[in-house]
Amino acid sequence: MSETITQQALRALVDEWIGAGTKVAGPSYVKKDLCQYVPLTSSAELLLEGFIHPRNSVKDFFFPRHEKIYEYTLKGHEVELADMTPASTPQVIVAARPCDTAAVAILDAVFNWGEKDEFYTQRREAATIVALACVTHDSHCFCTSVGIGPDAEKGADVMLLPLDGGFEVRCLTEKGKTLFAGRTQPSDKTAVIPEGPKVKVSPEQVRAALEDYDNPLWKTATLRCLSCGACSFTCPTCHCFDIVDEGNAHGGCRAKNWDSCQLCMFTKHASGHNPRNVQGQRQRQRTQHKFRIYPDKFGEVLCTGCGNCARNCPVSLGILGTLVELCAEMPKTVGESK
Amino acid sequence: MSNIYMPDLMEVVEVKQHTADVKSVKIKFKDPEKQAKFSFRVGQFGMYSLFGEGESTFNICSSSNWKDHIEFCFRKTGKVTDALWRVDEGDTIGFRGPYGNSYPMEAWEGKNLVFIGGGIAMPPIRCAIWYALENRAKYGDITIVYGARTPRDLVFTDELEKWAEYDRVRVIQCVDPGGETPEWKGEVGLIPNVLAAANVPAGNTAALVIGPPIMIKFTLPVLDRMGVLAPDIYTSLENRMKCGVGKCGRCNCGPVYVCKEGPIFTMEQLNALPADF
Ligand SMILES: Cc1cc2nc3c(=O)[nH]c(=O)nc-3n(C[C@H](O)[C@H](O)[C@H](O)COP(=O)(O)OP(=O)(O)OC[C@H]3O[C@@H](n4cnc5c(N)ncnc54)[C@H](O)[C@@H]3O)c2cc1C
Ligand code: SF4
Ligand code: SF4
Ligand code: FES
Numbered sequence: 001m002s003e004t005i006t007q008q009a010l011r012a013l014v015d016e017w018i019g020a021g022t023k024v025a026g027p028s029y030v031k032k033d034l035c036q037y038v039p040l041t042s043s044a045e046l047l048l049e050g051f052i053h054p055r056n057s058v059k060d061f062f063f064p065r066h067e068k069i070y071e072y073t074l075k076g077h078e079v080e081l082a083d084m085t086p087a088s089t090p091q092v093i094v095a096a097r098p099c100d101t102a103a104v105a106i107l108d109a110v111f112n113w114g115e116k117d118e119f120y121t122q123r124r125e126a127a128t129i130v131a132l133a134c135v136t137h138d139s140h141c142f143c144t145s146v147g148i149g150p151d152a153e154k155g156a157d158v159m160l161l162p163l164d165g166g167f168e169v170r171c172l173t174e175k176g177k178t179l180f181a182g183r184t185q186p187s188d189k190t191a192v193i194p195e196g197p198k199v200k201v202s203p204e205q206v207r208a209a210l211e212d213y214d215n216p217l218w219k220t221a222t223l224r225c226l227s228c229g230a231c232s233f234t235c236p237t238c239h240c241f242d243i244v245d246e247g248n249a250h251g252g253c254r255a256k257n258w259d260s261c262q263l264c265m266f267t268k269h270a271s272g273h274n275p276r277n278v279q280g281q282r283q284r285q286r287t288q289h290k291f292r293i294y295p296d297k298f299g300e301v302l303c304t305g306c307g308n309c310a311r312n313c314p315v316s317l318g319i320l321g322t323l324v325e326l327c328a329e330m331p332k333t334v335g336e337s338k
Numbered sequence: 339m340s341n342i343y344m345p346d347l348m349e350v351v352e353v354k355q356h357t358a359d360v361k362s363v364k365i366k367f368k369d370p371e372k373q374a375k376f377s378f379r380v381g382q383f384g385m386y387s388l389f390g391e392g393e394s395t396f397n398i399c400s401s402s403n404w405k406d407h408i409e410f411c412f413r414k415t416g417k418v419t420d421a422l423w424r425v426d427e428g429d430t431i432g433f434r435g436p437y438g439n440s441y442p443m444e445a446w447e448g449k450n451l452v453f454i455g456g457g458i459a460m461p462p463i464r465c466a467i468w469y470a471l472e473n474r475a476k477y478g479d480i481t482i483v484y485g486a487r488t489p490r491d492l493v494f495t496d497e498l499e500k501w502a503e504y505d506r507v508r509v510i511q512c513v514d515p516g517g518e519t520p521e522w523k524g525e526v527g528l529i530p531n532v533l534a535a536a537n538v539p540a541g542n543t544a545a546l547v548i549g550p551p552i553m554i555k556f557t558l559p560v561l562d563r564m565g566v567l568a569p570d571i572y573t574s575l576e577n578r579m580k581c582g583v584g585k586c587g588r589c590n591c592g593p594v595y596v597c598k599e600g601p602i603f604t605m606e607q608l609n610a611l612p613a614d615f
Contacts, residue, residue, distance in 0.1 A: 069343045072389040079389055079430045085341045114598060115342045115583045213612050240587035243343065243580045247390045254393075256343070259586070266588065267578050267614070270415040273551070275577065275591070275614045285614070289590065296593055 002191070003184035006166035011043035013183055014094060018042065023091040025061050027054045037061070037096070048095055049162065052138050053306055057236030058093050058100040059107065062123045065233070065258045069119065069243070073251040084253070085118050088126040092179065095132040095160070098152040099143050099306035103236030104129065105155030109298035110239060119256065128175045131156035132167075133193050140307025141197045142320050148304050150196040161191030201323045203291060203301050209326045210292045218280035221325050224315045225279045229260035231309035231318070237290070237302045240266075261285045287322060342583055345387045345432030346372055350425055351407055356493035360458055361423065362399065362411035365431060378402055379440030380465040381574065381602050385582050386410060387432030391421040395579045398436060399461035401468035408433075411461035411493065437582040438601050441466050441546065441572065443473075449544045450478035452566070454557060456529055456549025457486045460493050462574050463548055471504050480507045481538045485529040485553075488517035510536055530556040540564035545571045558605065568605040575601045575608075575615045591615050 005013070017024050024040045027047040035051045037058055068084040104124070111120040134141075134150035143149055153159050157176035160167040168191040169184045171177040209215070232238035242259040246252050259266065262282050268274040276282050294302035303319060310318025348365040355361050367373035380402050387393045400409035414423045425431060443466070451470060455463045463482075470477045482501060486492045492511065502509040511524035512532040525532045529549070545566050547557055554573060561571055577589040577596040589596040592612040603611075 069341065074389060077428050077430055079347055079432070081344065081347070081432075083341050083344055110585060113584060115585075117585050118341060239585075241580070241585070242588075243393060243586070245390055245392045249390065252390055254343070254387075254389075259580075259588070261587065261590075269576060269578055270413075270419070271550075281614075285590075288592070288612075289587070293590065293593055 002163075002168045002187050002189065003171070003180075004163060004166055004187040004189070005160075005169050005180070005184050007048060008166075009183065010048070010160075010167065011046065013180075014040070014043035014046060017092050023089060024094060025058070025091065026094040026096070027051055037093070037100075040094075046095060048132065052134070052136060052141070053097055053099070053308060053311070055308070055312060056234055057306065057308060058096045058104060058129070059236050059239070061091060061093055061127070062104060062107070062120050063111075063239060063241075063258075066255055067119060068253040068255050071251065071253045072247070074249060086122055088122045091123065091127045092130060093127060094130045096129055096156070097134060097306065098131050098150065098154070098156070098159075099141075099148055099304035100236045101129050101131040101156045102148045102152055102154040102304045103306070106237055106298075106300050106302060106304070107239055109300065110294075113298070128157045128179050129155060130158040130160060130176070130179070133159060133161040133191070134196065135162055135194055137197045138307065140310040140318065140320065141305060142200045142307065143305035144196050145199050145201045146203055146301050146303055146305045151193040161193055163187075163189060163191040167191070197305075200320060201327060203295075205327045206287075206291045206323050207295065209329070210288055213284075213288075215284075215326070215329075217322075217326060217329065218284045220280075221322060222280050222283035222317060225262070225283055225317055226315060227262055227264050227279050227282065228314065229262045230312045230314065232260035232262055232286070233258055234308040234312045236304060236306055236308070238286075261289070283317075283322065287319065287326070290319070291323070343434070343581070345385065345393075345434045348431050348433045350427055350429045350431060353426060356411070356495075357491050359414040360411065360493050361414075362409055362461070362493070363422070363425065364400075364407045364409045365433065366407040367433075368430070373406070376408070378408075378436035380443060380469045381440035381462070382436035382438050383582070383601060384408075384410065384433050384435030384437065385579075386422070387434075388418055388421050388425065389432065392418045393432070393434075393580075394418040394422070395576075395582065397462035397465070397574070399465050401465055401472060403469065403472050411458075411464075413458045434582065437597055439599065441469075441602060443469055446470075446544045447476045448478065449542050450480070450539065452481045452483070452538060452540070452543055452545040452561075454483045454529060454533065454545060454547045454549070455485075456553040457491060458493065459548035459550075460484060463546060464494055464497065466546060467501060471501065471507070474504060478506070478542065479539065480504075481536075482507070482509045483512070483529060483533050483536065483538075484509070485512040485514070485532065486517075487514045489513055489519055489522050489524075491517075508538075528556070529553055530560045533557060534560045534563070538564065540566050543570065547571060547573050568609060571605040572602055573605065573608070575603060577601075577615050
């Protein structure tokens, strides 16, 4: 037994949300061959099949690339500040890939440890995430290597699983149940989701390989990296940001902008000293952070195997290739025991 | 609901120029209630804002016993610090903090203390020195070794003299060879050499060493020969920071977020970290 919804009914429901003033975002072709998660003005824009992974990730709706944190007005010696923490407005992310949905759950840790980042947490609390299971994958996908998969439910409030002409609907949380209440039909069919990409790498083995900080691989394997940051910006789990002022003598704002450990200025001290002066060190940092530092600190690998870093890299790098190379040098037994 | 990136507004109460490019600034909360409630531990840092220019990270260089203001000291070196240079009494700046860990002033009780600072590194040591002097009975002998390139590069020189007047406090000032002026009465030599020659008794000692990496590098073997070992040598890292609260990722160095788990580390801890600092 399962609950189902037809494509048509789902689209009608999406239009209802939009009509009620809820912010809705989902995958859409913004131009030929470029599929991205974008705010939707109508369900007609929404893609429900025929795409593998949008070029961006759903983090954009919790942690936007640019956001004001406050505005300031200068009046002589005095300063006035206006808090720009977003009001908690309901939003629905629909047809999010499981690797993106899982990423949000993983990011919760860093935005909540110690001090809470209300910019993230407000949006997160007011959001309902409707995931869409994957029936195809490409050579960049490796979700199954990092404990996720084509129908992984992590971070999702609802899971939609393609089932002839529509979807099986699994409501996973109260939020999800509320969103779909009365909209689904019981059915005696259940969706069968293909297995997804084969396992390509083991995080334990990667973790073990990363113990060797001075691995010569970093000097060679990533030499062609341009330090452009495209991998980080389109990665669902990368979350580094900058804090900058934009304004003039009368006023302006302070903003949180995306940043990346791949950019050469990221760690440069005022003295000119730069702890990560060459690109190999910066690639090492990204990999260390995802497969060693974050897991050690927050208990989860900071990568969902979405493959976006490879899809978006202008010089065909991507973390998977690096991980495979890293592990190829390791004796097979290391990290596999436990 | 609270915005963790929102600074408090502070009034600049005093600005003092120390060298051609170093100034210290006293500030207090515009809201007297916040000033009364504010507390920190020596060694912690803050994020200081000049609106329209940006935010910079500086140690709080006043003692945590001083309740009516806090103080920071900065070197003019870039966008924000150039602009801060123009700040005057009565101006308004922003402050967030205190952030980070602090010196283990309680664990240091009963020990002899050696403070070693190079150049602009005096401010983050100064707060610990004042704190120790204000609790003089709790600490053993205190030795302060402070060096800079030339006498004109020393900061808080008036306070160096005050510290020397305290019981069982020895202040050794030095300038690099060639940097001395005819009036210079202190030592001439690099900090590690001056320290090695100074015969500082080193039993039951904790050392705080802050300065350029090269100075720290050559000072460590001297401390080692004196018998002060890695677990008892402390320093403060200056990884670039933005948020100060473990979110933005910038200060990350191996397993630690320097803004949360640092900036104060023992040499033993640093030896276990990758050299990303
Ligand atoms: C915990 C901690 C405590 C600290 N305590 C103190 C203290 O007590 N006193 C103190 O003086 N300092 C302290 N510092 C260092 C201080 O934070 C920096 O010196 C300060 O933030 C520099 O800010 P700035 O905006 O003036 O420099 P920025 O304008 O940010 O520039 C700094 C440097 O970055 C480089 N740079 C920036 N932008 C560019 C560009 N577009 N192109 C090329 N190069 C560029 C340059 O090398 C420049 O000199 C501390 C740092 C930390 C982490
Ligand atoms: S590192 Fe690459 S594969 Fe992993 S989550 Fe980020 S973009 Fe996806
Ligand atoms: S790995 Fe590729 S996408 Fe990432 S910074 Fe380097 S060149 Fe850019
Ligand atoms: S300064 Fe942002 S994480 Fe430490």
